[in-house]
Amino acid sequence: MTTFRRRSAIGAAFASLALLATACSPTATDAASPGATDTTKPATSKPATSEPAAPAENIELTITTFGTMGLDGLYKEYEQAHPGITIKATNIDTGGNALTDWQTKQAAGAGLPDVQAVEEGWLSKVMSVSDSFTDLRDYGASDIASRWVPWKVAQATDQKGRIIGYGTDIGPQGICFNGKSLKAAGMPGDRDGFAQLLGGKDATWQKFFDVGKQYRDKTGKAWYDQSGFVWNSMVNQLDEGYYTKDGKLNVKDNAQLKERWTMLADAAKAGLSSNQTQWDWGGGKAFLDDSFATFVCPGWMLGVVKGQVEAGGGDATSGWDFADVYPGGAANWGGSFLTVPTTSKHPKEAAELAAWLTDAKQEVASFQAAGAFPSVVAAQQDPGVTGPSDLTKFFNNAPVGEILAKRAEGVKAQFKGPDDSVIQEQVFGPSVQAIDSGKADGQKAWDDAMKLLDTVVG
Structure with a gap:
């Protein structure tokens, strides 16, 4: 989370939730800050959008997440809107086990997915090998960077100014x-x-x-x-x-x-x-x-x-x-990112999927399902976050979204x-x-x- 953030996926307990967040909570906030984003490097392709065009061929995209990040229910929606794309998802029970899985595959140089979820608590490990992750500016990251709270973008920016992750949730x-x-x-x-x-x-x-x-x-x-x-x-x-x-x-x-x-x-x-x-x-x-x-x-x-x-x-x-x-x-405890390892055979399509999953509408859906408080500013202000949900009903009609927004005020990302x-x-x-x-x-x-x-x- 930050960082001892584990998220538990406990079988039937979460079946009713459909999704959730994990803890979850830099990583490299301060490591990234000195390098600030390299604004001299323009995006080399069209900006990331919520509606990328369908591919000319059938493509299977693999994604590895952990715990309950509130994303599972979104995959089918993406597939239906993008004929030709099939998503094969793997979910690992905790952030700690996901770290072990990533390190093992990273060391082997094989087996990594097209989209890899990274937990805040081990982002600095990722930053030490940031060149093995796709610079998302090549696929429009610079054009959508204002989507997130600034410190979330800074966390995912390496010392060369490369943006290697799109923020999912934060953990006020x-x-x-x-x-x-x-x-x-x-x-x-x-x-x-x-x-x-x-x-x-x-x-x-x-x-x-x-x-x-x-x-x-x-x-x-x-x-x-x-x-x-x-x-x-x-x-x-x-x-x-x-x-x-x-x-x-x-x-x-x-x-x-x-x-x-x-x-x-x-x-x-x-x-x-x-x-x-x-x-x-x-x-x-x-x-x-x-x-x-x-x-x-x-x-x-x-x-x-x-x-x-x-x-x-x-x-x-x-x-x-x-x-x-x-x-x-x-x-703040926890928060995650979606990255695209350079081993992906479909980096453009993987980056588009990661951008879509972290757009406002999808982050609202993740919050409603699991309480994963959005790192996207527009999502934080959306009625779907500030208004009633299954979580508000469960917690004695507490205005969960409003409370989390207040608790997020003054949060500073700690270097991990x-x-x-x-x-x-x-x-x-x-x-x-x-x-x-x-x-x-x-x-x-x-x-x-x-x-x-x-x-x-x-």
Whole structure:
């Protein structure tokens, strides 16, 4: 996501959604900025459009995505509008597994699809081999660059000014909460009341944990599902996370990280974490049995919550809601891009498909199906995003699109280094499990993470 963003595709749970986003949340924002887009290079073909002409021959385009990005339902529509094009889609369950799949095929120099989805958390790895991706300016990217929020384009621009990806979603964050559980504890269970409980615009992580301790004292139950997602969110909020803006490793002796880790470890020690298995939640049962009352939610995670509740046998009456509040202010977790590897035999048609899938109408459809908040400006303002949807109905009629638009204000894309997702998952992952299970206190868990850092990253 950013970047430890995994998106779960949980069988029947998501069948009702049809699509979704994954986390999901640079990559190379700052790496791209110094090189700025090379405006001296004109597009060498017609601008990318939403209605590319049908090919003279039958063409099969392959696309690899991950989790539930909200794209699956669009392929048939594209095929019907473009006779001669057949889309063969492969979806990988999580962003982490998709990274492994891409790296394996990239190293082999074979097996890559015509359109490759890239997660924000590993975009910098892609940028290190950006020449192996098609410069989409050759197919009109410069003419449609104003489609997206500027920082999304900057993320996908390498240091040579080559645009190698079209943005799908971004991951502004709010808090999902179970209003029924809060009310049963004698605490505010409505959206505004819950937001004010956390401090409203002045919400902090300390306040979030303090309220969680109150809930724990009243109910004896956990406040959030597990510490990994909370930690990821806390890191993503910093101006600089695991790497500095100029690409240097930034973990050891990082006072901001250590301060937040200590706060999180203390919360886990106080019983605020339910110690759930990431991307499992007992087949959705944990969302229904009061195992926890809050959940950190970038836009794409809303579909995950809905899918989990339905997988566990629940529905819109389960009590889950979505609030316009976030500890520490604006935060982004996740976001993806569609790229065209240079190995594609049909780069023009692949680029046209990627451009179509990331046009406003299609991004609205992805949001309605899954909560994948658009990176396209026109889509963010579309009634299909700001108005009612299946997600708004599920989350107690919350104005989901409006809330996400507000939560996106002030978001700054954090630079993600080449091993950002590795650090999140393989370095801090075991330590997160250790503090949640009570096997280690905060200091020991931190020390263990630093040892792993030396081993895994060096």
